[in-house]
Amino acid sequence: MSEQVKQLFTEIAPRYDQINSLLSLKIDQLWRRAAIKHLAGDRYRQVLDLCAGTLAMTQQLLQVNLDCHVTAVDFSETMLQIGLKKLPYGDLARVKIQNADAMQLPFPPHSFDGIMCAYGMRNLDDNRRALEGIFRLLKPGGKLVVLDFFAPDRWASRLFYATYGHFFIPMLGRLLSRHRNAYEYLQRSIQGFYTPVAYAELLKLIGFQNVAIKHQTGGISCLLTAERGNP
Numbered sequence: 001m002s003e004q005v006k007q008l009f010t011e012i013a014p015r016y017d018q019i020n021s022l023l024s025l026k027i028d029q030l031w032r033r034a035a036i037k038h039l040a041g042d043r044y045r046q047v048l049d050l051c052a053g054t055l056a057m058t059q060q061l062l063q064v065n066l067d068c069h070v071t072a073v074d075f076s077e078t079m080l081q082i083g084l085k086k087l088p089y090g091d092l093a094r095v096k097i098q099n100a101d102a103m104q105l106p107f108p109p110h111s112f113d114g115i116m117c118a119y120g121m122r123n124l125d126d127n128r129r130a131l132e133g134i135f136r137l138l139k140p141g142g143k144l145v146v147l148d149f150f151a152p153d154r155w156a157s158r159l160f161y162a163t164y165g166h167f168f169i170p171m172l173g174r175l176l177s178r179h180r181n182a183y184e185y186l187q188r189s190i191q192g193f194y195t196p197v198a199y200a201e202l203l204k205l206i207g208f209q210n211v212a213i214k215h216q217t218g219g220i221s222c223l224l225t226a227e228r229g230n231p
């Protein structure tokens with residue numbers, strides 16, 4: 001499965017940002033901005049951008065948190081390279097890209113003050129195992145920010161995914177990406193993912209504290225934040 005996902009993102013990489021903006025009418029930028037705010041404080045010096053793709057989150061964080069260094073990880077080198085080209089020259093010294101699998105992250109425990117993952121967790125084969133790894137990588141007191149399209153649990157988001165999500169996203173996605181099933185995969189992965197509440201329970205089970213859920217635009221997107229408590 002993960003090999004197929006990697007191939008899919010590598011194939012759509014050159015058009016990924018443009019398609020995102022068109023399909024979401026640029027609302028994804030607001031969703032991202034709300035997520036980034038949680039890592040804006042100066043205590044978040046070392047931040048991991050997991051499933052970083054074309055560095056949309058990294059780019060925004062560097063603008064609002066002038067003290068941070070970001071390690072951007074993705075298993076598609078093509079996505080990362082496209083992202084790197086978008087960064088202003090002055091920001092390059094604060095970013096390290098790393099081609100790695102989110103299921104086997106090559107960092108020592110307690111490496112990061114903050115970890116963010118936007119629209120990436122849904123693609124992973126085993127979220128419980130991935131979150132256990134993330135928990136280990138956070139310093140005590142560190143924060144996890146997960147932004148994703150969760151399985152809809154509100155009437156507005158159910159309606160959205162049963163109409164626009166079911167008919168238009170796969171069709172528009174196919175036309176724009178020129179990839180036969182990339183955006184059918186998107187729809188399938190959303191339906192097969194956790195609801196926000198079930199994901200919050202999983203985070204607590206792993207040991208995260210102060211778990212909070214924020215529905216965005218009627219629950220179409222959802223932001224979860226959680227902390228690794230101080231021992």
Ligand SMILES: C[S@@+](CC[C@H](N)C(=O)[O-])C[C@H]1O[C@@H](n2cnc3c(N)ncnc32)[C@H](O)[C@@H]1O
Binds near residue numbers: 009
């Ligand atoms: C939907 S994109 C999100 C990219 C970016 N975070 C954003 O907000 O635009 C998902 C990204 O996750 C990456 N990805 C999926 N599974 C992964 C895994 N197991 N390890 C590392 N990266 C993965 C894909 O290559 C892709 O770039």
